[in-house]
Amino acid sequence: MTKARKIWIIFILGTLSAFGPLSLDMYASSLPDMQKQLHTTASLAQLTITTCLIGLAIGQIFIGPLSDKIGRRIPTLISLIVFALSSFLIALAPNIDWLICLRFLQGLAGSVGIVTSKAMCSDLFRGKEFARYYYMLMAVNSIFPVFAPTIGGFFLLFGNWRLIFIALGVIGVLLLIAVFFFKETLAKELAVKAKQRIPLKEILTNKVFISFTLVSGFMTGALYAYIAGSSFMLQDIFGMSAFSYSLLYAFNGIGQVIFTWLGAKLTQKFKEQKVLLWGIEVAILAAIVLILTTWLPHQLRYVIIPLFLIVSLVGIGNPLGSALAIEQEREVAGTASAIIGLLQNLLGAFISPLVGLFGQKTYLPMAIIIFLCEFIALLWWQLGTKKHYNNHVK
Template identity: 45%
Template sequence: MKGKQLFLTILLGTLSAFGPLSLDMYLPALPDLQQGLQTTQSLAQLSITACLLGLAIGQVIIGPISDHYGRRWPLLIGVALFAVTSFVIAGVTQISTLLILRFIQGLGGSSGQVLSRSIARDQFSGKPLSRFLAVLMAINGIFPIIAPLFGGLAIKFTNWQGIFVILGIIGIILILCVLFFLPESLVKEKRTVSSSRAYREMGLLLRSRNFMTYVLTQGFVMGALFIYIAGSTFVFQGLYHMSPQLFSFIYAINGLSIVFGSRLVGTLINRFEEETILKYSIYAGVGIAILMSLSLLLPPNQYLLMIGLFLIVFTLGSVNTVATSIAMNLEGDKAGGASALLGLAMNAIGGLATPLVGLFSTNSQAPMVLLMLATQIIGLLIYRFLPEKRA
């Protein structure tokens, strides 16, 4: 891979990582945020949900717009909104204000998620798209590793507000990179006639059972990741009394499994069909979730939990890469809208599921594990029974 292409790939991978950047970096500081704003665990976790909903809704707005106006300017505006909101969050004193700003922050960050996939589809299709997405999502997967480690280190020298200042600085750096180094990928001849036409085409996507099979399958399977994100900090730091730094290290190790799962797709795609890889990745995730649930019958054991989480997150990396590739290949002429629906489902389902972890219990790993099992089973049922015929 040539130097310029490598840089652009890394840049797209970083832009696609607004989810991990927005969520994982401040996870070690979540208990500190709860105490600082004098709020409850459930409301503190709701700050994750607010951001996830912003990430979801923003993609539905930005994706179709980019099919008409191109990818570059919507991306610049979105990243700028993310940066500005991050700086403003650092000054809030009430949980209600934080929740509103986290939603707006998610709206801005969604541009990176939805448009990185769209830009990839503008340039690749078929198995080359799968291979490129495997690289892209492996880069994306690095951020769940380094973000909590960096957050855990930063919380030793600053407070939770300082982490949002750092996020704002990262946003400014990405604006400059996009402005000077990322060319427009959607030529005018391939753009939709109007933005309203782009939204109508997205409506057609919603009525496609085969396309929505992959969207909803990915959304529910990946819901397990957001449940883990919301619950793990309280389970490991509360139930097992880990320090923020040790939790960050464990979280980073599990994040490494996403990289392995994504890279495995890039290797297997030369020998197996995408559909085969997706099917067995889903089955493996359900099987691991069942074993984790059965382990609840035993006395609490942090090592069993860590092994189970590592394995299930590994399967999520594989499912995310292959389901995205298949869905984007099905509707390549509507790349912005297709990418938007993929992001909407994943972030909306994750956003709705995360507060349940805190509502059910604050001193047990059972809600997190059982909710992860539930989303995996729902994803499997959708994959098996929703499509009219296997694409």
């Protein structure tokens, strides 16, 4: 492949891997608007995030092994059709019950692209080239949190939350057209081997793989707490408009892009596991600062920096932890990617409603949940990842 062709493929794969951010970030600023229009509660509004995350999680665990057996292209095409249709149906949802159910279906469809995009990257590239292009893929992925909330806020200026899902349906159609011209990337010999047996037990007992997966998962869990709680925090407590909030959300997304690039640069000079540890430690400090700001007067300047760091450092933790995990199980990259995505989305599904259940009058619950996610990631590093990785490479 030419370099231009590789970059085009990575852009499409990065977009496919971004179904999580696309389904959540474009929608985040519209939660208060949707809550009022459908005459529902904040907790039920946040449940539309939870059901989407559950769909993203469940779908990945099934599509991973399937894509290792039959290939990546056909499942991806079918999922894009379902994603587009479900998005258009959500735009017509008459009440919160329909919205919750359709968000689950949308999550199921979106889960396929998340798995197959990373597996295709693993199929196409090896060694240092894989690490470089995987970081590029995740850099494309991290661009969407920058533009998605701004686009969502823009739609709210001219309409309501339903326009956001019409846009998601259009994105699904465009990706369907692009992927239609892709060739199958799974090597025939690997497909034959996977048809014989998917070593799920061996993957789940690979301590190095599980350790990297959990560290990455809990760092991403902090991001889900931010997604679920920041719109209520910044709009209801700090008085920001939906559009202003989307701009700040985009600003934090830019930080995630920058830190993804920074992580790639740091891993060229330092050990990957060390860079991952630095990211966790700085994120913990930012979470502690955010907790302390709850006792200060509610002024935006106090929370901008800790929120920026919490979101940005996911740009180091997520791609680096995931890449290190997938490297342990390259022969069944689809299944490995599915397990990583399953854990991350289950954590997100569990964390999102917790933020709302503990109240909307203060953002202390959100700050504490973020801190706990980062602290658990650190514990897994100290108690698991460091020891198992060192033993593995000896």
